[in-house]
Amino acid sequence: MFYKDERLALFIDGSNLYAASKSLGFDIDYKLLRQEFERRGKLLRAFYYTALLENDEYSPIRPLVDWLNYNGFTMVTKAAKEYTDSQGRRKVKGNMDIELAVDAMELAPHIDHAVLFSGDGDFRPLVESIQRQGVRVSVVSTIRSQPPMIADELRRQADNFIELDALRDVIGRPPREPRTDREEIGSGQA
Numbered sequence: 001m002f003y004k005d006e007r008l009a010l011f012i013d014g015s016n017l018y019a020a021s022k023s024l025g026f027d028i029d030y031k032l033l034r035q036e037f038e039r040r041g042k043l044l045r046a047f048y049y050t051a052l053l054e055n056d057e058y059s060p061i062r063p064l065v066d067w068l069n070y071n072g073f074t075m076v077t078k079a080a081k082e083y084t085d086s087q088g089r090r091k092v093k094g095n096m097d098i099e100l101a102v103d104a105m106e107l108a109p110h111i112d113h114a115v116l117f118s119g120d121g122d123f124r125p126l127v128e129s130i131q132r133q134g135v136r137v138s139v140v141s142t143i144r145s146q147p148p149m150i151a152d153e154l155r156r157q158a159d160n161f162i163e164l165d166a167l168r169d170v171i172g173r174p175p176r177e178p179r180t181d182r183e184e185i186g187s188g189q190a
Contacts, residue, residue, distance in 0.1 A: 001138065001160045002040040006112035010037055011100050012073075013118035014050035014061075016141070016149070017164075020119060023145035024165050026172040030068060033171040037115065044111060047103055048073045051080035051094020076103065101126045108133045115140060116158075121151025128157055138162055 002008075010033075021028050030048075037043050048068050053059055069075045080094030097120065104114060108130040116123060119141030127137045139158040141150035144165045155161050 001162075002113065004041060006041045006136075007110065008037055008041040008043045008113050008115060009104075009107050009111045010043070010046040010115045011104055011117065012046070012048045013096065013100060013116075013120060013123075014048055015094070015096075016118040016120055020142045020145065020149040020164050021172070022175075023149060024142055024168065025175065026168055027175045029171055029173045030064075030073070031071065032173075034072060036167070036170050041113060045107065046073045047076055047100070049076045049096035049100050051092075051096060052077050053082065053092060054079045076100070097122055104130055108135050111135055113138065115162075117141070119148070119150035119154060121154050124151070124153045124157045127154065131157075131159070136160070140164055140167070 017028065034043070034046055037046070048065075050061060050065065052061065052065065065075055065077065076096065076099050078094065078096065078099070080092050082090065082092050085091050100118075101123070104116075104126055108114070112134075113136045114130055115138045116127065117140045119139070123139075127139070131137055136159045137157075138160040139150065139154055140162045141155075142148065142164040143150055143155075144163065149164075150161070
């Protein structure tokens with residue numbers, strides 16, 4: 001699936017990957033994840049996309065964002081929007097799909113292989129587009145959760161599907177204390 005001399009870029013949909021790993025019962029060790037893909041090819045970029053609540057005094061995801069920023073990941077963040085739904089519940093919205101798509105389109109002429117960490121079916125047209133530019137695309141998500149975290153149309157479009165659970169021994173670590181759903185903003189749904 002991977003060739004040593006190919007130029008790789010990772011595109012990590014933070015909320016989607018968090019939801020997928022949580023559904024499988026493990027946390028991602030991002031240092032190990034980066035090392036694994038450096039071993040598989042020439043890693044040019046590792047992007048991580050997440051929305052942040054700017055008005056919170058402390059965001060549980062802030063330490064991860066800071067660590068990733070200092071350890072070779074290109075962080076792409078934006079302020080999340082807070083609102084109250086029709087039932088009076090506080091909700092947070094922070095979709096990073098456009099930012100990820102723009103970066104993938106811009107980088108496509110410079111890479112041989114894109115690795116998308118997301119199961120979101122909205123990315124199917126992006127995958128198709130960069131494939132037309134000669135880029136192979138692997139999608140990392142899971143079908144082992146209930147319900148599966150990968151949209152069927154995205155899995156069918158990708159050149160390779162990598163089951164996240166199969167990477168558990170390589171990039172995973174046991175989960176720490178339980179986290180709130182606000183740690184990763186976004187639905188994490190396919």
